[in-house]
Amino acid sequence: MTATDPTKAKAPAAGLGADLGLSDEDLLGMYRMVALARAVDERMWILNRAGRIPFVISGQGHEGAQVGVTWAFQRGHDWIAPFYRSIAMCMTFGMTARDIMLAQYAKASDPSSGGRQMPGHYGDRRHNLLSVSSPVATQILHAVGIALAAKIRGTGQVALTAMGEGSSNQGDVHEALNFAAIHRLPFIFLVENNGYAISVPAAMEVSVPDVAMRAAGYGIPGVVVDGGDVLACYAAARTAVERARAGDGPTLIEAKVIRLTGHSSDDQQTKYRSDEELAASKGRDALPHFRDQLRAAGVLTEAIEAALTAEIVAIVDDATEFAEAEPDPDPSTAMRWVYAEDWPAETPPPWGFGDGSHG
Amino acid sequence: MTATDPTKAKAPAAGLGADLGLSDEDLLGMYRMVALARAVDERMWILNRAGRIPFVISGQGHEGAQVGVTWAFQRGHDWIAPFYRSIAMCMTFGMTARDIMLAQYAKASDPSSGGRQMPGHYGDRRHNLLSVSSPVATQILHAVGIALAAKIRGTGQVALTAMGEGSSNQGDVHEALNFAAIHRLPFIFLVENNGYAISVPAAMEVSVPDVAMRAAGYGIPGVVVDGGDVLACYAAARTAVERARAGDGPTLIEAKVIRLTGHSSDDQQTKYRSDEELAASKGRDALPHFRDQLRAAGVLTEAIEAALTAEIVAIVDDATEFAEAEPDPDPSTAMRWVYAEDWPAETPPPWGFGDGSHG
């Protein structure tokens, strides 16, 4: 149930994960995470359609890539600067279903923002998950800066960021890759290419078929992986993490994923995507593919699967009920944390402690 | 004395320029431009050291690439968004030595800005030379937009921009190349790589040996040319212009040039460049190289050379004296042209005509 710790030696596993050093327990843990993230996500839509939560932005179709890649990182040590579709990534790195649901309901105890941000803007300091903002692609520079600090401080940490292929055209991406490559920073850039930036198809937003083709222009490896293949994603990430920890610099991983939902609950994707295309993309979903793999390998037995399904339903129900019952933030706290309030001096700082205009 | 018009058929020339379709007259015209730009530039430094003009930023060492590339464009039709070292480029496209000197002295009749901008911020609407600003790399998007308009309006124009290798790392460059490539715009990006961004050597500012390596990541051709070889620069540009006019999209040309002076008159380059390196870079200067080529080919005879030298001295003297004698701008004009003043309505616009606060 945890991301692997590559610093610990592992007993070689037999079977499906053997080549990758993944035990059956790892494989089940990964599968569970894909399935759980999907279940949480589906619940979000139900709640939205039922009028319980006003907005949903989804990771459905991206989970396989997120879990596969994240599994190669060390929880509690490495850092991730995620994006709004990173539910499975955040959960793999330590956030619980409750944590995710608290963000949907924007409750006071929401660890991402205490109900201040829209759903989808995850973050959890306890798990080295950096707070997501809305302007796309800015987070790549934060991850690069985290990697820079890791290098300067000699912490051995690796920093990961993720975003869509549309966002990868932002100027910040160019500046980030150039700098990370010059300094051979321990940094990994995951592009989750789902073929669309809202309504704009990839051919209109990216001038090359693969975003990974841009890596060579920075002198770093660029790899394309099938985001429907969890283990291929893990393999690519493991190689990249090894490179990064060895001081060999950044890697760009492009996972070809699918967007199973509209861009968000505000979007009507049938306006710009044909039924055929939508149906075809479903065939590339990681969840059933991984399930079949694990079944065929005898890792996912019927008994395990039944238990897992029940566990997931229980987790999602619990998370929903828990989050729904939690209190809203108190408006009297809304002025707080514009600035740090643990002021070192004896007297309070001239700008006060959350008690009025900070101007 | 003029950039070629590639739409006009040419009589094939014999000799040095034959393969490129350049007549001896063309070759002499190109050489004259390289030499004249150098002479104007050297005069600028003399005037600066003599305390006549407070600031110089120079194109010395870049002239060969600028003249070679610009020669492939059609004056009065195509567009250029230049940068602060583009003296030779601007002169090849129509600005005179007087025009350049007026900018150094920031006189009222300075066609670039009427004395409003620092020297080096050239521009001349009469010649489709877009006004230069200081924030580097912004102009690439202007050139791309010009190319977009050319395509939409069907004008057949090609847009060129130029900047240093340091500037090419700005986010705007990424966004521009991506967009230009997607729409196959008639756009050419010249990187004048002189190995430094002020004091920072290329290895610390660009993560790959050649900026041109980045072109592949946009799906466009990237070519490296020796900026000391005027004809090679012309050849590369001619190919690119042909592609652009044929609707085949943008090209990135990287000219390896040298910076013969400090970054500007405010810079002491010996602090970060060794004597050996400076001496070595002088060996790659286009001016003597081109001169030798033309002499060897019998194009530049002693008589022609003597006449040219005399002409150039006269031009530079004239430009200096002319500019020095021109009047400063009148401060009563300083409020003007914040907004257009050719207001179409009968009554003046509510914000007045340059006669007070426009707030």
Place this chain on the structure above:
Amino acid sequence: MALMTFIEAIRDTLALEMRRDEGVIVLGEDVGRKGGVFLATDGLWAEFGDDRVIDTPLTESMIVGASIGAAVNGLRPVAEIQFADFIHPAFNQIVSEAARMRYRSNNTVGVPLTIRAPYGGGVHGALYHSQSVEAFFTHVPGLKVVVPSTPHDARGLLRSAIRDDDPVLFFEHKKMYRSVRGEVPDGEFVVPLGRARVTHPGSQVTVIAYGLMAHYALEAADRVAEEGISVEVVDLRTLRPLDKDTVLTSVRKTGKCLIAYEDNRFGGYGAEVAAIVAEEAFDYLDGPVTRIAGPDVPGVPYNHVLEDWFMVDPEKIAAGIRKLAAY
């Protein structure tokens, strides 16, 4: 005369201007097939095609920068920034380039460019889908900044903006898109840039507002009217250049001035209006120039109780009016 929503007025005006002048193009994220995330450009792509309605990559600096170039080379681009919150990546192109081109080139190059962007809160948009960004741009000489509040003005001002020879930022309060309706004359009319409008005459207190706040100011004026307070409401419509005459004429008459804006109070646009009134109407003031504005936190928070806490509403304005009237 037709009754339209605010967004219909904008959409139709874009179509009318594109029919009228083939140099007008529309570009931005999702403006084509999808017709914009708010549907402000719906139908344009079908009518005008790929060349004139361009779904751009997700790159705001490019949208503005390329629009500048296109404007220089003969077009009149109308760029959409999907949310005003996402204009910041284009800040350099707007402030360093679009705003300065004419001045720095000594009037040889102009940039006829309109940048449209939905702004404002109260729609569960949180920190990054609720911002008011006008103060960043109203400070910049060379830019014009427009914030219409009615379908009529949206049409008349958008026409003026598109036909203007300089860069105009055109901010549309997203909460008004479907909630505000009004009559729009059929014919060829414009509302000139730089002219405010007295939308409610009164004698005791002047309330200055724009955008959504112009509506809330009217609501507040109605509320306090029942209490016998006579309010004059000025809808600025254009923030830069500011129509000082209309503002000062009103304040000199009423002697009291309240400025309502939704943006963070400190350094917001209302500060400039307050400063001008305080200086130029000093002798007429019977009470302090007052501001009702958003609190100084880094964005509108999401949870509805926090969002309500943040937003300026008619009651907050009315409370300010009462206090000022009693001064």
Place this chain on the structure above:
Amino acid sequence: MALMTFIEAIRDTLALEMRRDEGVIVLGEDVGRKGGVFLATDGLWAEFGDDRVIDTPLTESMIVGASIGAAVNGLRPVAEIQFADFIHPAFNQIVSEAARMRYRSNNTVGVPLTIRAPYGGGVHGALYHSQSVEAFFTHVPGLKVVVPSTPHDARGLLRSAIRDDDPVLFFEHKKMYRSVRGEVPDGEFVVPLGRARVTHPGSQVTVIAYGLMAHYALEAADRVAEEGISVEVVDLRTLRPLDKDTVLTSVRKTGKCLIAYEDNRFGGYGAEVAAIVAEEAFDYLDGPVTRIAGPDVPGVPYNHVLEDWFMVDPEKIAAGIRKLAAY
């Protein structure tokens, strides 16, 4: 106690803070071997090496964005933006990211980052090497903005900025680098953020200023003193958070307030100060709150006659004082 130029105080303070706390790093364009284009970081690279003094590529958004990340992961970056004019490409990272990280993460992530930038005109820098950019950032909750005017304050405030747990913009008027000298105490002292200073006591008119204008205000006060006008000068030092108490105390005493700033007048920082004074000191005012500021053109023009026309100088301030005193 040592006599230093303004820039020496900055350079030495950087070195002192880097010795004191190995988490402090310096990064920016040309800050390493060259020691910065103004030599503000001269010698640091030789002392602290490649890891702690980083010559970055020419990419401002990266400088700020990576600094945010480095700050999150345990360092205290001091980023140099070569000229304040070139901060605009980093606008999104500063305003959307650095300023909001703490608030949006509900206080779980802070960004202890200092951004230094030379600003201001009067040095033949023209449109793009003369800008005053403080108004863009003083409007943004989550940022602190500091503009020191003496070597003493430069040291004390830079220390506070570097040690502060939130992003601080530290603007240095480039004309002061070598022209302003002053005593700097040797020891470990700080000037707290958020406190203004009365630099010249007086009774008839309060002049509020910062940076170079704080010097010009003193010169103007001296000039008019000969004419019998007693001026109190307040040097704000920190623009956000503003020390309202010091400002209001002074104005309530003198009854007259003039604000001097070099930036374009409309929507400049002084507008906020004027608005606050006009509202909160209304009952004490014996004359209009007045502003002496740069004209509303898109930048300081280059030619010296145009530059002189643009710049606020002691005489322009003195003229404003005379007029206000006579009111």
